[in-house]
Amino acid sequence: xxxxxxxxxxxxxxxxxxxxxLKIEKGKAELELLKSQIxxxxxxxxxxxxxxxxxxxxxxxxxxxxxLSDMLRYTIYEGKEEFVFLKNEIVYLENYIALHKIRYQKNxxxxxxxxxxxxxxxxxxxxxxxxxxxxxxxxxxxxxDAYIHIDLxxxxxxxxxxxxxxxxxxxxHSNKGIGLDNxxxxxxxxxxxxxxxxxxxxxxxxxxxxxxxxx
Numbered sequence: 001x002x003x004x005x006x007x008x009x010x011x012x013x014x015x016x017x018x019x020x021x022l023k024i025e026k027g028k029a030e031l032e033l034l035k036s037q038i039x040x041x042x043x044x045x046x047x048x049x050x051x052x053x054x055x056x057x058x059x060x061x062x063x064x065x066x067x068l069s070d071m072l073r074y075t076i077y078e079g080k081e082e083f084v085f086l087k088n089e090i091v092y093l094e095n096y097i098a099l100h101k102i103r104y105q106k107n108x109x110x111x112x113x114x115x116x117x118x119x120x121x122x123x124x125x126x127x128x129x130x131x132x133x134x135x136x137x138x139x140x141x142x143x144x145d146a147y148i149h150i151d152l153x154x155x156x157x158x159x160x161x162x163x164x165x166x167x168x169x170x171x172x173h174s175n176k177g178i179g180l181d182n183x184x185x186x187x188x189x190x191x192x193x194x195x196x197x198x199x200x201x202x203x204x205x206x207x208x209x210x211x212x213x214x215x
Contacts, residue, residue, distance in 0.1 A: 043068075043072075046064065046068055046099055046103070047068075049064070049099075049102065049103050050064050050065065050068070053102075060102055063098075063102070064099060064102060067095045067098055067099050068099065070091075070092075070095055071092060071095050071096065071099075074088070074091075074092050074124075075125070078092075078124055079124050079125050081124060082123065083121040083122060083123055083124075084121060084122065084123075084124045085118075085119065085120070085121055086116050086117070086120045086121065086122050086154070086159065087116070087118060089122060089124060089125075089127060090114050090116070090152065092125075092128065093112065093127060093128065093131060093150075094112065096128065096131060097110055097112060097131075100135055100139070104139070107144075108139055108146050108147065108148070109145075109146070109147035109148075109149075110147070110148045110149075110150075111147075111148070111149045111150065112150045112152075113150065113151045113152070114150075114151075114152040114153070115152075115153050115154075116152060116153060116154040116159065117154050120154055120157075120159065120214060121214065122159060122212065122214055123186070123190045123191075126161075126183060126186065126187070126210070126212075127152070127161050127210070129179045129180070129182060129183045130161070130163050130183070130208050130210065131148075131150070131163065132179060133179055133180070133208075134148045134163055134165040134206070135148070137165070137167055137206065138165035138166055138167045138206065139165070141167060141168045142166065142167065142168055145166070146165075146166065147165065147166055148163065148164070148165045149163070149164045149165070150162070150163045150164075151163075157213055157214045157215035158211060158212070158213055158214070159211070159212045159214055160209065160210070160211050161209070161210045161211075161212075162207065162208070162209045162210075163207070163208050164205060164206065164207040164208075165205070165206055166204050166205055166206075167204055167205075167206055168204075169203070169204045183197070184197065187212075191212055191213065194212065194213040194215075195210070195211060195212045195213065196209075196210070196211045197209075197210050197211075198210075
């Protein structure tokens with residue numbers, strides 16, 4: 001028969017293991033839920049735009065179909081992975097930008113600079129939330145001179161994503177929203193104490209800087 005203190009220790013250890021396993025499973029479930037909450041309005045808008053291009057028999061219609069197909073495939077398959085190559089995230093963002101450019105009848109200055117390590121990996125679908133916000137609260141609200149400037153770079157294991165856009169000062173531009181709440185929760189689960197998210201709003205410019213230690 002085992003001594004009482006050993007039995008007590010084993011019981012406490014088993015309880016700790018069960019608690020830890022439940023905590024891990026809870027984190028995984030929360031991540032899946034957060035991923036599923038990515039705003040679907042972009043898909044609906046793009047499909048409506050595609051319909052218009054087809055009716056007009058535009059040469060841009062096949063390009064829209066291919067890019068939208070690539071984005072859906074990435075969201076459904078790559079989005080389920082814990083980590084993906086950063087270069088694949090870049091292609092995803094570029095497709096998103098290209099589809100938005102086709103949508104707008106106005107001139108929009110969009111600049112995406114990226115210089116990163118080829119084999120670096122990161123959790124998928126983080127940056128898209130900030131890009132969506134830049135379009136929603138900036139480009140879509142302005143009638144002219146709208147811009148989005150994006151800079152994505154890596155320094156060793158540190159990835160820095162910075163995005164700046166102008167917006168209509170007369171309209172309320174809140175830092176809060178489901179998208180940012182989603183992003184903050186995912187960052188806390190995926191990169192606890194290994195990330196920083198800084199938002200600066202000056203005059204008519206909204207700038208967000210996200211740094212992630214991928215190590």
